[in-house]
Structures are given as structure tokens and as C-alpha cells.
Amino acid sequence: MTMFAQAIDTLLTEECSPALVRAVDNGGSPQILAITLAEAGFYELMASEESGGGAASWNELFEVVLLCGAHAIPLPLAQTIAARTITSTPDQLPAGLLTFAPSLARGLDGSVRAMHVPFARTASHVIAADESRLLVLSLGDADRLPGGLHGSLTESLVWHAGAGKQLAAVASDERFQALGALLHAGLLAGAMKRVFDLTMTYANQRVQFGKSIGKFQAIQHQLSVMAEHVAAARITAEAAFAAAEPLPPITACAVAKARTSEAAQLVASTAHALHGAIGVTEEYDLQLFTRRLHEWRIAHGSEAHWNRLLGRLFLGSKQLTSVEFVRSLFQAVQA
Structure with a gap:
């Protein structure tokens, strides 16, 4: 974990509790959290050192966005940080x-x-x-x-x-929209990991027929599929954030948002299926994250939107197979 990620994780653990998230969701003010983040300098994380910023890279931003999703942050911190990269006049x-x-x-x-x-x-x-x-x-x-x-x-x-x-x-209009989608891909990846952790904990603690439900083969199968989707979502989001360009490529953003949005539905539905009725209760934290999975899934385009774009690119490409095509989308990232 990078220095920036450690700092934001500590701050959000202390200041962005599930109780605060519930309060904001119900109409309360997030002002104290916003002031704390501003005073800690996180708004300027990607601003240049000359202007007093942290000069963080996209790689470093990924872990920060991931943690914002994992804490269900009720503020557009990721967008506020990234805004410094999309204009030539960030001081304005x-x-x-x-x-x-x-x-x-x-x-x-x-x-x-x-x-x-x-x-x-x-x-x-x-x-x-x-x-x-x-x-x-x-x-x-x-x-x-x-x-x-x-x-x-x-x-x-x-x-x-x-x-x-x-x-x-x-950035062009299309690249601006792709950047918004990528930030939500990172938020989704973080929230899905939190949902998976909650589900694993519950499966190991909930006892039925004399043993924890996590020891039943049918439950283990669902957890393993869930884990695969959570891992795939993180990998695609992280790969897109690891761009060598000043801004992440549109194609990498498209893959990240399409994959994380697709996974969000399955992860949310599996989590609630394994939790049963407790998962939808106001007092239990799961619904704080699964509600966001559904909302963030469609923000800046769902998987249908971005898969359509990728499909058009594939049909117009010279790649012989889909595997070669996908590999070509991330060549700029790996350079």
C-alpha cells in the first residue's frame, strides 16, 4: 500500500464510519468529512508539487479510489482529485x-x-x-x-x-466520459471487495445444521464464483489506472468499466442470496455497499454501453482473435 493509500485509509476508517454514511444517505451533512479531507490535502493529490499538490500518479490514485469504494465514501473525492488532470488551467x-x-x-x-x-x-x-x-x-x-x-x-x-x-x-468529450467511467470502475472494485469480505465473514459465522454455512459445498461454489468476479474487476480497473499516458486510454477505461459493471450485479445478488433477510436491513452494513454497486454500475455508462464501444472497435480492428484484440488495448498501458 502506498503512502497516499495508507493515509486515506486511516482517515476514512476514523472519519467515514458506516454511521456517517447512513446519516448522509438520509439527508445529513458530510461537511465535517469534507473539511477533514480538504485540510489533509487530498483534493490536491494529483496537482503538481509546484502548486502545492502531491503529484500523485494514476497508479497511486488507483489505491485511493479503491479505498473510497471500500468505505462507501459519500463524497466525490475521486472526481475532485482527478479534476486537476483534465484541464490546462487547474488553478481556475x-x-x-x-x-x-x-x-x-x-x-x-x-x-x-x-x-x-x-x-x-x-x-x-x-x-x-x-x-x-x-x-x-x-x-x-x-x-x-x-x-x-x-x-x-x-x-x-x-x-x-x-x-x-x-x-x-x-481531453476530448469521449475521453472525459471514459475518465468518469474509470473512476467509477475503481469505486466498484473497492466496494465489491468489501461486499465479498462481509459475505465471507457472515458465511463463516452463520451456523445451520450444526456447522457454519460456509462449509456447505453449494455455498463454497457461490463464494468462489464471487471471488473470481471481484478479482477480475480489480485487475481490469488497476490495469487501466496504470496508464503511461497523461490520461488513461479510452479503450482501457472501457474494459475496466464494462467488467466492473458486469461483476457488480453478480456480486450484489450473490451477497444478498447468502445473507438472506439480514442483508437488506437498515442496521446491517451490506446494503450500504450493494446499493452503491447498482448505482455506480450505471454511472457514466453500464457494461452494455462500453461493450458496444469495444465491439465496434473489435469489428474494425485487424486483430484475428478477441484475445489479441484485448491484449492490444493495454499495450499502451504496459509501455
């Missing part, structure tokens, strides 16, 4: 927590609309790709429509014509 970014809009549309009256924005309820500003530029919009100026699901931090937002501040982008 507003203070506070920043989240990424999956899409941006303009109404006939010039209004700006961003639908299903992750972490909108706890962010201060939204960053959206506006053709070749970035648009930074204040949540304080938006008309907000809650996601409608219990505990959801996602909101749809509308701003009046002319709202927002433009920044110079260093």
Missing part, C-alpha cells in the same frame, strides 16, 4: 468538491441540463464536457431533481442560459 477550478456530469444537453431556451449526475447531492460544482471545452457549473445555481432512490446521491440538474464557467480541456 473552484474550491470544494467537484463531480463529473455523464452528459450535457442544451434546451431550446439555452438552458443547460445534466442528467443523473453522481454525487451531485454532496458536491459543490459539476464539471461537464461542452464540445472541446469544459464547463464548470455551481450546484448552488441549479434546479435539482433528486434521483428518487433511497439514499441516492445522484441528481438531475438544470441551469439557466449562460450559466457556468469555461475551462480549457486537455
